[in-house]
Amino acid sequence: MIQLQQIHHVAYRCMDAKETVEWYQDKLNMDFLVAIAEDRVPSTKEPDPYMHLFLDAGNGNILAFFEIPNSPPMGKDPNTPEWVQHIAFQVADEKALLDAKAELESKGVEVLGPTEHGIIRSIYFFDPNGHRLELTYVKGTPEQMKQLKEVAPAMVEEWSKTKRAPKHAAWLHEEEFKSKEGSD
Template sequence: MNVQGLHHVAYRCRNAKLTAEFYKQYLNLDLTIAIAENKVPSTGEWSPHVHIFLKMQDGSYLAFFELPESPEMELDQNTPDWVQHLALKVPDMESLVTAKKRLIAGGVDVVGPTDHKVCQSIYFFDPNGHRMELTVDTIIPEMAEALLIQAQPLLEEWDKTKRAPDVAAFKTEKA
């Protein structure tokens, strides 16, 4: 199998129209597809819904379902809100800072930029309560190579201890 990339990622939304407007206003994502059905195509079950697709520059989509007859939307209460998020890539720091200013001007709370050493990111919540991240890559080839070399050994160590290893000792021992 040869996975070529992301076609779309789908989330539930409270209101499809307001969601499309938010992503157009703050992230300049265009609504390019809207499909409304009363039955789920894959299962045949009754569930009126609208499925909207917001196109990203690389041709992939951010998609949402509005489900008016389903119980009220809730997010996973057992997972911290910083864990489940969608990170969208922007080309440079200027774009990241511009997006932050636009979000703040619209009354959206924004955290960051946060320097992760491999990228810089800002974080905010969309109108549905989904945590979003905008990120710009800052990784250099040498760092990418070092991270690749230690990825599997780090995962093995984590699997045994369920704690982050001492980074300095880990690099010396494993790399």
């Protein structure tokens, strides 16, 4: 039986390896761990030079990037909204989130949020490659997390049949929507 221990790394494409390393070091205080460069892809043996970067995202988590200069320029899937694909990093608490927002903004990064999600609160911004990033802290109680896990199968089942948002966990955003409606 497969027993996963953790995600070793998640890899994304970047436009410029040096710029990407410097941005993550400066903006998110990530340690640059390893660089690997080859003229051939080890798994496929294709002749495609690349630079592969590994950055420490904390607690054994690694964020990796590939610069592949012989491929067509990076693009985005025009059929997927930019808010869908993102990398989320966890911070300790609300103070850490607000401090991170202030630090990012002081370094010229445009930040959206904080956004309330019931069990988490998050801020959002983009790296120089156009990848959306999220910093979040978990504020949900063990009871809330248990409740969400219990209703998850029923929610997916209902969604698969109706393609409409099931209301089992609507409480996550009810307060946010109520406060917005009250301010309109």
